[in-house]
Amino acid sequence: MGIDPIKEPIPIMPAQHYSMGGIDTNEKCETLIKGFYAAGECACVSVHGGNRLGGNSLLDTIVFGKLGAISIDEYLLSNKIEPNERLLINKQQEVEKKIQKMASPGGEKPFKILDELRKTMSQYVGIFRTKEELQTGLNKILELRERYKNITISSPKLFMNYELIGALELEYMFDIGHIITLGALLREESRGAHSRRDFPQRNDADWLKHTLAAYGSDGEPVIYYKDVMITKYQPMERKY
Numbered sequence: 121m122g123i124d125p126i127k128e129p130i131p132i133m134p135a136q137h138y139s140m141g142g143i144d145t146n147e148k149c150e151t152l153i154k155g156f157y158a159a160g161e162c163a164c165v166s167v168h169g170g171n172r173l174g175g176n177s178l179l180d181t182i183v184f185g186k187l188g189a190i191s192i193d194e195y196l197l198s199n200k201i202e203p204n205e206r207l208l209i210n211k212q213q214e215v216e217k218k219i220q221k222m223a224s225p226g227g228e229k230p231f232k233i234l235d236e237l238r239k240t241m242s243q244y245v246g247i248f249r250t251k252e253e254l255q256t257g258l259n260k261i262l263e264l265r266e267r268y269k270n271i272t273i274s275s276p277k278l279f280m281n282y283e284l285i286g287a288l289e290l291e292y293m294f295d296i297g298h299i300i301t302l303g304a305l306l307r308e309e310s311r312g313a314h315s316r317r318d319f320p321q322r323n324d325a326d327w328l329k330h331t332l333a334a335y336g337s338d339g340e341p342v343i344y345y346k347d348v349m350i351t352k353y354q355p356m357e358r359k360y
């Protein structure tokens with residue numbers, strides 16, 4: 121970079137360290153979908169509370185990686201699993217159609233929309249949030265999601281096509297960005313890494329519960345809540 125750190129500061133910028141929350145799982149790494157398991161950073165087995173403490177990813181990966189493998193093994197031994205070929209073929213055709221549509225000219229480049237989505241999430245859905253900021257962020261996400269319907273990629277080729285991978289992943293980023301923003305907007309308190317400047321206090325009476333999201337019949341996310349399982353240790357405020 122041509123910088124001498126003795127003479128001038130090194131430029132730094134924030135980066136994402138961990139995604140809190142994830143696919144809802146139980147202690148056997150089972151999800152709501154039979155035969156579908158999740159473990160590691162993508163899963164949420166609720167061992168971390170509102171903020172993952174440093175070093176505790178080992179719990180996700182080592183402990184639940186092993187428990188997940190044992191569960192999958194048990195499931196495979198006690199169930200006769202046949203792949204549903206028709207379902208897979210239908211899904212493949214659906215994705216192929218989507219890629220063909222993306223390759224038709226005249227639309228926006230996906231990287232531009234991705235860039236705007238990133239900026240929107242950083243500006244309006246950062247650690248410190250207010251109702252107004254989150255609402256602005258949500259409106260912007262929905263606007264970008266509309267624009268995404270008319271994206272154009274340079275080629276529909278499948279081999280080494282990073283633009284295509286990025287374009288397909290972008291669709292899922294809208295899902296995640298949408299539910300993060302919606303959940304944060306509804307949670308009128310501060311807890312863990314969710315700091316509402318307009319609701320700075322933690323409020324266990326109303327909000328000691330997990331936020332969950334699922335698709336409604338209209339294809340839009342629906343937020344619902346689940347009780348927190350409290351065993352030996354009572355939840356308390358993290359103080360330094």
Ligand SMILES: Cc1cc2nc3c(=O)[nH]c(=O)nc-3n(C[C@H](O)[C@H](O)[C@H](O)COP(=O)(O)OP(=O)(O)OC[C@H]3O[C@@H](n4cnc5c(N)ncnc54)[C@H](O)[C@@H]3O)c2cc1C
Nearest residue numbers: 136137138139159160161162174175176177178179180181
């Ligand atoms: C800078 C940094 C420092 C950290 N320091 C610590 C620390 O000190 N202590 C701690 O406990 N935690 C730390 N963490 C968090 C911890 O490293 C992660 O939570 C943990 O590594 C996640 O492991 P994982 O196996 O669940 O996921 P990952 O390690 O993210 O593995 C997921 C894998 O899936 C692959 N993949 C993705 N999509 C697809 C696909 N469609 N098909 C096939 N493969 C796919 C990816 O390429 C990747 O290899 C740190 C994280 C960062 C970023």
